Amino acid sequence: MSKFITILEGLDRRWIFLAMAISVAGPILYIGITGKTLPETPTPTARAVYKEIEALSPGTPVLLSFDFDPASGGELTPMATSLVHQCAARGLRMVFIALWPLGPQLIDETIKRVILADYPNLKEGVDYVNLGFQSGNESVMKVMLTDFAKAFPITKNGVAVGDVVALKGIQRVDNFPLLITISAGYPGAKEWIQYVISSSGGKIKMVTGCTGVQTPGLYPYYPVQLNGLLGAIKGAAEYESLVNSSLAPKDSSAAVPAKYLEAQRRMGPQLGAHLLMIALIILGNIAFFAQRNSKVRATS
Amino acid sequence: MKPSKTWVIVVAVIVVLVGIRMTIGQGMARAYVERIDQSVEVKANDTHGASTEKWTEWHPVAPKKFEAAQKADPSQTKFAFSWANTIGLWLAAFFTLAIFSFLYRDNPGYRLAEAVIIGVSAAYWGVIGFWDTLVPKLFGALTPNLVHDQVLPSLPAPTNGQVVAMCFALALGLMLLMRLAPKGGWISLWPIAFIIGVTAGLKIVSHVESDLVAQSIATFKPLVQPIVSSESAQSGWMLWPTIWASFANILLVIGVLCCLTYFFFSVEHKGVAGRAARVGIMYLMITFGAAFGFTVMGRVALLAARIEFLFDDWLWLIDPAGKRIVEVASAIGSMLC
Numbered sequence: 001m002s003k004f005i006t007i008l009e010g011l012d013r014r015w016i017f018l019a020m021a022i023s024v025a026g027p028i029l030y031i032g033i034t035g036k037t038l039p040e041t042p043t044p045t046a047r048a049v050y051k052e053i054e055a056l057s058p059g060t061p062v063l064l065s066f067d068f069d070p071a072s073g074g075e076l077t078p079m080a081t082s083l084v085h086q087c088a089a090r091g092l093r094m095v096f097i098a099l100w101p102l103g104p105q106l107i108d109e110t111i112k113r114v115i116l117a118d119y120p121n122l123k124e125g126v127d128y129v130n131l132g133f134q135s136g137n138e139s140v141m142k143v144m145l146t147d148f149a150k151a152f153p154i155t156k157n158g159v160a161v162g163d164v165v166a167l168k169g170i171q172r173v174d175n176f177p178l179l180i181t182i183s184a185g186y187p188g189a190k191e192w193i194q195y196v197i198s199s200s201g202g203k204i205k206m207v208t209g210c211t212g213v214q215t216p217g218l219y220p221y222y223p224v225q226l227n228g229l230l231g232a233i234k235g236a237a238e239y240e241s242l243v244n245s246s247l248a249p250k251d252s253s254a255a256v257p258a259k260y261l262e263a264q265r266r267m268g269p270q271l272g273a274h275l276l277m278i279a280l281i282i283l284g285n286i287a288f289f290a291q292r293n294s295k296v297r298a299t300s
Numbered sequence: 301m302k303p304s305k306t307w308v309i310v311v312a313v314i315v316v317l318v319g320i321r322m323t324i325g326q327g328m329a330r331a332y333v334e335r336i337d338q339s340v341e342v343k344a345n346d347t348h349g350a351s352t353e354k355w356t357e358w359h360p361v362a363p364k365k366f367e368a369a370q371k372a373d374p375s376q377t378k379f380a381f382s383w384a385n386t387i388g389l390w391l392a393a394f395f396t397l398a399i400f401s402f403l404y405r406d407n408p409g410y411r412l413a414e415a416v417i418i419g420v421s422a423a424y425w426g427v428i429g430f431w432d433t434l435v436p437k438l439f440g441a442l443t444p445n446l447v448h449d450q451v452l453p454s455l456p457a458p459t460n461g462q463v464v465a466m467c468f469a470l471a472l473g474l475m476l477l478m479r480l481a482p483k484g485g486w487i488s489l490w491p492i493a494f495i496i497g498v499t500a501g502l503k504i505v506s507h508v509e510s511d512l513v514a515q516s517i518a519t520f521k522p523l524v525q526p527i528v529s530s531e532s533a534q535s536g537w538m539l540w541p542t543i544w545a546s547f548a549n550i551l552l553v554i555g556v557l558c559c560l561t562y563f564f565f566s567v568e569h570k571g572v573a574g575r576a577a578r579v580g581i582m583y584l585m586i587t588f589g590a591a592f593g594f595t596v597m598g599r600v601a602l603l604a605a606r607i608e609f610l611f612d613d614w615l616w617l618i619d620p621a622g623k624r625i626v627e628v629a630s631a632i633g634s635m636l637c
Contacts, residue, residue, distance in 0.1 A: 014403065014404060017403040017404075020603075021607075024600065024603055024604055024607055025607050025611070028604060028607050028608050028611060028618070029611065029617065029618060031620075032608070032611060032612065032617070032618025032619070032620050033618055035620065071602075072602075073605065074601045074602040074603075074604065074605025074606070075598055075601045075602065075605075101424075101425070101428040101432065132432075133428075133432055134432075135428075135429075135432055135433045135437075138502055138503075138506075139502070142502065153436075153455060153456050154436075154452065154454045154455060154456075158452055158453065158454050159454055160454040160455075160456060193510055194503075194506040194507065194509075194510040194511070195502075195506050197510070198506060198509040198510035198514060199506070199509070211598050212594035212595055212596075212597040212598025212599075212601070213591075213594065213595050213598050215594045216587065216590055216591040216594055220515060220518070221510075224514065224517075224518045225510060225514055225518075231594065232594055232597045232598050232601065233597060233598070233601040234597060257621075258620040258621040258622065259621065261620070265608075265620060266601055266604045266605070266608075269600060269601075269603070269604035269607070270597060270600055270601070270604070273596070273600040273603075274596070274597075274600075277596060
């Protein structure tokens, strides 16, 4: 036992890195080869996101703000895909904006991956529009509260917003009944709550998908100021399973496309990594208490 | 830095494994593109007549499509191997591995990747700042005709108020640059004071509304929260949901009060106050644990995304999206299933 404790105490941290790499890579290989994913049971926060979108009637405008960049893509891209998938299936008018400089490219990729691939009947400028990036962080949000066209005067493709059918009837941000933000930090979900939701007097509802780092800070806002929350990759996987099960044709056994299973695929590596973390915490505690006991014995 | 023997062995093993992988099955890490011919009708105006502008775009495509097209017609030109995208793919794999190599120890590959990230990010921010902020907002207001004719034909003409505001912003921006001048650095204090004042003004109101008032209201919860079945409203409370909802509300109220007591230093933390503060510490510890757990989950998701990229796009070991026809892994998959 004491030899084992000595080994633990002097363990090179690179062995832990190697164990983490194996615990993540192993499930990726297994899931990638077999196509099997872990089952998901949606929690109330993920169900709330689904319900808020489902409650809107077809043709209702929704504002989708892509406030992230590729650095957070591993967590947030699956959410973006599923959110746009549900909005497109519901027939909502999707108005995309970005408060992060790399957001417009991620919007284009999502449009290509979901709308152009699976909903080719939806027309750009009529059923959806990408308004691109605006610098200014919170000030853009404040301007949108009084004059939406002032904050976003032209689309990403350079068309004046006055000529865009998808923006018909939109003068201010509170003309959107629902705001969906996919958030990786500042500016993001917290700022939308502070500057738009608080000032709109309940006219606009908001749901968000955010990174794991942001999630604990956003829970206090749910469910009063925030109507739905997808926390990290777990929230993405729950919501993804909910959307997939609701959109799957009842009389078909066709497999769900891989792009709509991205978050569920990532839960396998999560399981491996978390099991390793738990094992390391237990081993660390065993080493700590054994060391403390031996010190006590030595002093007495 | 002289590389250690172990380091050389690790790199050599990786290179050998990648070399072996390249010779198995269809090989690995190749990118293909599809040629799409585009055209647009240009209407006649005062300076030129009607015309048709044509150009060719090359869009990334799955290797499966290229293989199928080649099989049907080996002389086809619609799909092609892309050197540029393939080099990009290899560079992405190299930089991913270079960043990961820091886990072993600092090395020239890691430092190269780090320098490239910093350089590219700085350049990207510079370009974004110029084209997305200076051109549409500053030049669009001060030289609207130039911007309208040369860059953004749809940009609305600025109002007088916008022009005045942009002159003010330009002046503040130039004053801010005085920080770099050998003399007159104090001039930059004025725009800094302006920025701090505006930011504080914006934030105070929103924080009070959303974080103080709204959060205080959200804390006023009934200690007994009756839950009635939506299906049979007349049948009374649902026992277990009512107990759980009430328990959650009680925990919330106790947590808020105890955490506030912990941060209340005007009273010595003894007796009732001491016990409440101790409970507050426990709540805080649980909160930190939950935050740590979420952070771990986030970081593992990012790691999984990069490893998935290496296995799927680079090594062609897995193929969740069905981008390729025959895979080394598919044979193993059929055995496992």
